[in-house]
Amino acid sequence: MKKSFKDRLQAWDSGQFELGDALVRETDGRRPPEKEEDVSWAHVPVGRVSQVERRLFRVLYPVLAGLLALVMIAFLLFVVEQLPAFGDALSPANSSEVIKRYIASGLTETGAVNIVAGIILDYRAFDTLGESHVLFTAAIVVFILLLAETELPDKPSDRRILMDDLIFKKTAFFLSPFILLFGTYVILNGHLGPGGGFSGGALIGAGLILVSMAFGPRVSGRIVALKSYRRIVLVSLLFYSLAKGYSFFCGANGLHTIFRPGTPGRIFSAGLILPLNIAVGLVVACTMFGFYSLFTRESV
Amino acid sequence: MSFFLNFPLFIIILSLMTAVTSSLLKEKAARVLTLALAAVAAVLNLLTLAYTAAEGKSFTYLMGHYPHPWGNELKFGILEPLFAAAFAAVLFLSVLGGKKQLDQKLEHSKGRFYYVLCDLVLVSLTALVYTNDIFTGYVFIEICTLSSCGLLLIRQNGRTILASVRYMMFSLIGSGLFLFGVIFLYSLTGHLLLPNLKESIAVLNASGERRLPLLAAVSLITIGISVKSGLAPFHLWMADTYGAALPSSSGILSGLVSKGYAFFLIKLVFDAFGPAFFYTSGVQNILFAFGVLGILLGSVGALRENNIFRMNAYSSAAQIGYIYMGIGLSATMGIEAALFQILTHALTKPAIFLASAGLSDSAGGAKKFHNLQGTGFMNPFAGVSFSFEAFSMIGLPFTMGFISKYLFGMAAFDSTHNKMIPTLIALALSTILNTLYFARTILRIYNTPENGGTVRVPIRQQKNFFIAGSLFALANLFFGIFARPFIAFLADGLRIF
Numbered sequence: 189m190k191k192s193f194k195d196r197l198q199a200w201d202s203g204q205f206e207l208g209d210a211l212v213r214e215t216d217g218r219r220p221p222e223k224e225e226d227v228s229w230a231h232v233p234v235g236r237v238s239q240v241e242r243r244l245f246r247v248l249y250p251v252l253a254g255l256l257a258l259v260m261i262a263f264l265l266f267v268v269e270q271l272p273a274f275g276d277a278l279s280p281a282n283s284s285e286v287i288k289r290y291i292a293s294g295l296t297e298t299g300a301v302n303i304v305a306g307i308i309l310d311y312r313a314f315d316t317l318g319e320s321h322v323l324f325t326a327a328i329v330v331f332i333l334l335l336a337e338t339e340l341p342d343k344p345s346d347r348r349i350l351m352d353d354l355i356f357k358k359t360a361f362f363l364s365p366f367i368l369l370f371g372t373y374v375i376l377n378g379h380l381g382p383g384g385g386f387s388g389g390a391l392i393g394a395g396l397i398l399v400s401m402a403f404g405p406r407v408s409g410r411i412v413a414l415k416s417y418r419r420i421v422l423v424s425l426l427f428y429s430l431a432k433g434y435s436f437f438c439g440a441n442g443l444h445t446i447f448r449p450g451t452p453g454r455i456f457s458a459g460l461i462l463p464l465n466i467a468v469g470l471v472v473a474c475t476m477f478g479f480y481s482l483f484t485r486e487s488v
Numbered sequence: 489m490s491f492f493l494n495f496p497l498f499i500i501i502l503s504l505m506t507a508v509t510s511s512l513l514k515e516k517a518a519r520v521l522t523l524a525l526a527a528v529a530a531v532l533n534l535l536t537l538a539y540t541a542a543e544g545k546s547f548t549y550l551m552g553h554y555p556h557p558w559g560n561e562l563k564f565g566i567l568e569p570l571f572a573a574a575f576a577a578v579l580f581l582s583v584l585g586g587k588k589q590l591d592q593k594l595e596h597s598k599g600r601f602y603y604v605l606c607d608l609v610l611v612s613l614t615a616l617v618y619t620n621d622i623f624t625g626y627v628f629i630e631i632c633t634l635s636s637c638g639l640l641l642i643r644q645n646g647r648t649i650l651a652s653v654r655y656m657m658f659s660l661i662g663s664g665l666f667l668f669g670v671i672f673l674y675s676l677t678g679h680l681l682l683p684n685l686k687e688s689i690a691v692l693n694a695s696g697e698r699r700l701p702l703l704a705a706v707s708l709i710t711i712g713i714s715v716k717s718g719l720a721p722f723h724l725w726m727a728d729t730y731g732a733a734l735p736s737s738s739g740i741l742s743g744l745v746s747k748g749y750a751f752f753l754i755k756l757v758f759d760a761f762g763p764a765f766f767y768t769s770g771v772q773n774i775l776f777a778f779g780v781l782g783i784l785l786g787s788v789g790a791l792r793e794n795n796i797f798r799m800n801a802y803s804s805a806a807q808i809g810y811i812y813m814g815i816g817l818s819a820t821m822g823i824e825a826a827l828f829q830i831l832t833h834a835l836t837k838p839a840i841f842l843a844s845a846g847l848s849d850s851a852g853g854a855k856k857f858h859n860l861q862g863t864g865f866m867n868p869f870a871g872v873s874f875s876f877e878a879f880s881m882i883g884l885p886f887t888m889g890f891i892s893k894y895l896f897g898m899a900a901f902d903s904t905h906n907k908m909i910p911t912l913i914a915l916a917l918s919t920i921l922n923t924l925y926f927a928r929t930i931l932r933i934y935n936t937p938e939n940g941g942t943v944r945v946p947i948r949q950q951k952n953f954f955i956a957g958s959l960f961a962l963a964n965l966f967f968g969i970f971a972r973p974f975i976a977f978l979a980d981g982l983r984i985f
């Protein structure tokens with residue numbers, strides 16, 4: 189039946205008809221639900237799509253997406269090829285005043301033997317402050333996601349199978365103290381050599397996960413009680429914000445901070461860098477272990 | 489140095505600490521803290537604004553002991569505190585106005601995380617607006633992306649998971665392109681701080697060396713940011729996203745997050761790329777073209793929709809098209825119009841989402857137009873609020889929408905011929921389309937309901953929404969009526985940007 193323009197306009201105005209209807213027929217008989225809360229409808233597109241269109245989409249989409257990706261790759265490679273060569277001593281990134289000062293006076297200005305630690309925790313500390321809160325944000329979002337499913341799967345998980353594995357348990361028994369110790373060393377040594385909060389924290393987090401995988405949460409809980417993870421993250425981040433806020437405030441107002449570079453090479457030197465490395469390390473370790481616990485459904 | 493200049497730092501540190509603390513608090517306490525934080529941030533930003541406006545110049549603020557090009561910095565004149573204050577105020581009103589839905593629809597075990605994410609959105613927007621360093625910008629873009637996905641995910645049903653995955657994909661593509669651009673710029677110039685980038689880019693541009701990588705870097709950054717804002721043809725996630733989320737989340741995402749990115753782009757154009765380079769690079773023409781496309785696609789999309797929230801989402805896509813059209817038009821009047829449009833949309837769209845939620849709730853959660861018949865009578869305040877904000881979107885006089893369309897028109901006359909005609913046509917067409925779909929909505933909600941539902945939602949049952957909706961409308965009228973001095977103020981800000 190052919191409808192006049194006026195009929196269609198009236199139908200549209202009353203909201204009983206979408207303009208798209210005139211173009212696309214609904215063929216599979218499944219109308220989208222009135223209540224969008226229905227989870228089982230999540231995969232059904234809201235607009236009405238015909239079978240032909242769906243089939244066309246299934247073929248065309250991967251082809252076009254692949255083509256687009258190829259074009260993008262070619263373009264980016266072409267551009268990269270025209271950039272200053274990597275490792276070229278005369279390229280702007282390697283010869284600008286920025287990098288020169290970092291290398292020439294990084295040690296005296298920040299007190300950190302490890303220039304990278306000096307850059308990320310002193311020269312560009314605001315970035316790192318943001319970066320550690322990126323971790324926090326990610327942890328919160330994962331928490332929101334995983335908190336939803338309340339019923340636990342009753343089947344034996346992979347962890348249970350691992351826990352019965354004697355070789356794994358013994359290896360973990362001998363390895364984990366060294367991993368934890370090495371992680372602590374990397375964090376505490378962050379201003380003196382390669383390392384720092386992010387890498388050391390990742391090591392400690394991995395060590396804790398290993399202990400928890402091998403011996404179950406009860407044993408890993410003996411190292412740090414499960415409930416205190418969130419408090420540790422909280423205190424570390426608050427300390428980080430406060431310490432850096434104080435340092436930024438002093439810097440901007442031309443005041444001297446109470447933190448001194450000290451004697452480079454000593455463990456208690458480089459001002460705020462050591463405490464900040466510890467804070468970052470704790471945040472990273474706890475976030476990693478927290479993710480693991482969430483995915484294995486132990487509450488943190 | 490005046491003490492007033494410290495306030496941006498205080499806001500950033502305070503919001504980070506509030507976010508972290510709120511993650512251990514009860515839902516109610518977290519909400520109170522978020523509202524207090526947003527209010528304090530708005531006031532402190534306004535105090536900074538009062539100082540910088542009186543001084544009439546812009547300031548750099550060291551984040552540490554090292555000036556650019558070595559250490560992180562903030563930089564602000566008039567526009568930065570103004571927009572940061574506006575964003576904080578809109579966040580306050582969006583959370584306040586959506587309190588009823590937040591109470592009803594949030595799972596209480598997760599309630600506090602919602603407010604943690606609101607705090608994080610606030611801190612990332614503030615840092616994006618104030619920063620003088622392109623990589624700091626990237627870090628806070630990351631926080632903004634993650635926390636806005638969280639704002640969607642917090643209400644878990646099929647649609648929101650799908651929508652947030654889609655949103656995440658687009659947003660991450662945008663972040664990735666942006667990061668590529670930053671890497672290219674760094675290896676071309678060796679700098680990350682905006683003033684040094686600007687100098688180096690000017691030198692590179694004058695010498696004509698490495699033209700292609702430079703253009704590639706600038707266009708990747710520009711495109712990355714515009715994909716994140718939802719510029720057409722990358723606007724399709726919006727309908728799903730805003731259609732399924734809580735009204736406060738929709739308001740924050742459409743009114744603030746996409747606007748924060750747009751403001752950051754404007755800041756980059758002026759402080760990092762330099763208008764002289766950007767407006768001869770050709771990238772501005774791409775932005776202009778896609779802006780115009782966005783206006784048309786968004787409006788047509790809204791016209792086709794049968795669901796009030798999805799219609800609002802498409803209308804957002806059109807409004808974002810305006811902003812990018814303005815950025816593409818010209819460095820002076822075009823940008824002024826774009827800045828005014830950012831404020832217009834930030835003050836209008838959250839109110840529309842709140843009002844739509846009020847209407848939809850009074851019809852038992854219905855979203856389709858034929859189920860919304862007569863809801864304007866059932867929830868009178870939501871009806872009035874929706875109609876007023878719709879008038880502003882259409883661009884009736886005395887509203888901000890009118891002023892922003894007027895500014896776009898003037899900017900079009902000021903620009904070259906080949907941009908003037910498309911701008912004017914896009915303005916005219918989109919006004920007609922806006923009128924069509926908003927008038928249809930208003931007609932629906934004031935139509936006598938078929939089943940004669942007479943449940944009334946008086947104002948005293950929705951005090952928070954009443955306060956937020958009225959403040960949104962009053963602000964809209966205020967800036968719509970006293971537009972001339974305000975535009976002069978914006979122009980002053982742009983001069984010292």
